[in-house]
Each structure stands twice: as structure tokens, then as C-alpha cells.
Amino acid sequence: MSSTPSPTPSDEERELSTNSSDLIDHETFDQLLEMDDDDEHDFSKSIVWNYFEQAETTFGSMDKALEDKDLEELSKLGHFLKGSSAAIGLTKVKASCEKMQHFGNKKDETGTNDITENDALKKISSLLEKVKDEYKEAETYLKNFYNERENP
Template structure:
């Protein structure tokens, strides 16, 4: 059963043995991802989702930098929308909110997406500022999650090597469309309370 926010605050952690994830990660959403793991020690399923997200996020930031250089607002909006969805799946609230602003400015609207903003230069300037912030937010959650999934030193295997060797999803190079589809399926599954854990 998921913990309430009051329980999280009182206990300083989410569930048994889970650290305080701070205010950059929604604990309840992330706990739902963890509940899909068949083995709480290995956590192969959630680990593959998280590290797959890391790969996709870093590739998306490179594409955003290029689109910003090219002054390509539609592409920036599309990339913001994509990263918004995948970060929301993991409960990365700050990253999600910043990406949503990029999506809106890419559509030449204000950050809330409610009012048209005809000044293209202003939209590009706002996106440039937000992109700096969202990269910092991403670095923060990446640090927290990599620490959570840290490989014991005794294994002699680096974190990335261990994850890629043992978790098939983390080795896949998904397109934006494929990752968006996976994100959508996960969101539907979480909302429906489906058990996606794989049998041993």
C-alpha cells in the first residue's frame, strides 16, 4: 500500500528502506514504479526504466540544444512534450514542469500555455533560460536515483555496466515515438492498478 505524504514526512522515507527523495521526485509515483519490481533487492524492472530514461533525456537535451541553435520552435515544443511525459511517468515533477514550459513556449504561448506569445525571440529566450534550469533539475534527480540504484562496491562492477548487462530495457535504443508509447502504457497501467511484474 502506498504511503501518504504525512507518513512520508513522519518517517523520512518512502516504504521500507527507501530514502527521502526530496522535492524533485514525487514519492508516491516513484513508489508505484518500484511496486512493479519482482525482486526488491535487484529491482531490475524499475532500474531498466530509470536508466532508459537517463539515456533518452540526455539525447533529448542534445536535440534541444540543436533546435534552439536552429531557432526551431516546433521541434522544441515536440521535444519538451516528449520529455514531459517520460519524466512524469517516474514522478520527476520539476523536470516535468520545466519541460511543459518548453513545450508551451515552443507553441508560441506563455509558460502556462493559455495565452499566445507572438514574439518568437522572446519564446526562444525563455526556452534558453528554462533549458539551463531543467538540465540542473535533471542532474539532481539523476544523482539521487543513481545513488538509490547503486551497485554494492563488493561486486566490482560499475553501476552503468551492471545495469546494462542485466536489464534488457536499459540496452534498447528507443525512438521518441517508442518511448512515448511505453510511457503511455505505464501511465495507463499505474492508473488502472495493473500488476506488470514479470514472473520468475
């Protein structure tokens, strides 16, 4: 085994991070990058690409649950995607999924006050579009991040 230290984010990667601090929790994402064995970031990239597949599938399930007005399922799906998003540091997506989880439980966005089923469905409907946009923003950022590593 070589004596080179584990790869850590470069100055260029840190510069990228200053433009995305509201999108990505860089402390969490940096921890993921530190698990890579090399500068190619193969391990972290595989985790992120699996997340993309998982998120796309989950959004399809969310659309169906919203169509079916299944608040319980929407809450479960929000909880699930919240955890996956938190694991790689997607702060906006995580926060929106947490709100969806609360709305699915007929609570306000803080999870403390009751709301009606109708209000919950209206809030989830607009929130779902917002979280998809936030996801696309994060997906673009992360794909650019990894593509820049592959094509310097």
C-alpha cells in the same frame, strides 16, 4: 511462486523520499518500484536507466533545435520529455518541460497567453539550462537510490 508480498519501499527508502519530495513524485515512483519482482529493483532500474539515455539524447536534440530557432521542434521535444519524466515521477523536470512545450508554441508558461518568437527563444534558452540542472539533480538522486540498494 512464493507467498512474499511485492516489494514495497522500506523505511530507509521513505526517509530518502522526505528529502526529495519536490524532486520526485514518490507515489508515481513507488508504483514503478512495486513492479519489481525482487528487492534488487532490476525492472525499475532498467526503466530509469533507459530514461537517462533518452533524456541525454533529447537534450542534444533540444540544443540543436534551439540553435536552429525551431520552436515547433522544441515544443515537441518538451512534450516528449515531459511524458517520460512524468512516467517515473520527476516532477521538476516534468514541469519545466511543460513550460518548454508552451514556449515552443509561443505561449506563456501557463499556455494561455501569446508571446513573441523572440521571447519564446529567450525563455527556452534559460529554461533549457534549468531543466538540465533539474535532470542532473534527479539523476544523482536516482543513481544514489539504486546504488544504495546494490551496496548496503
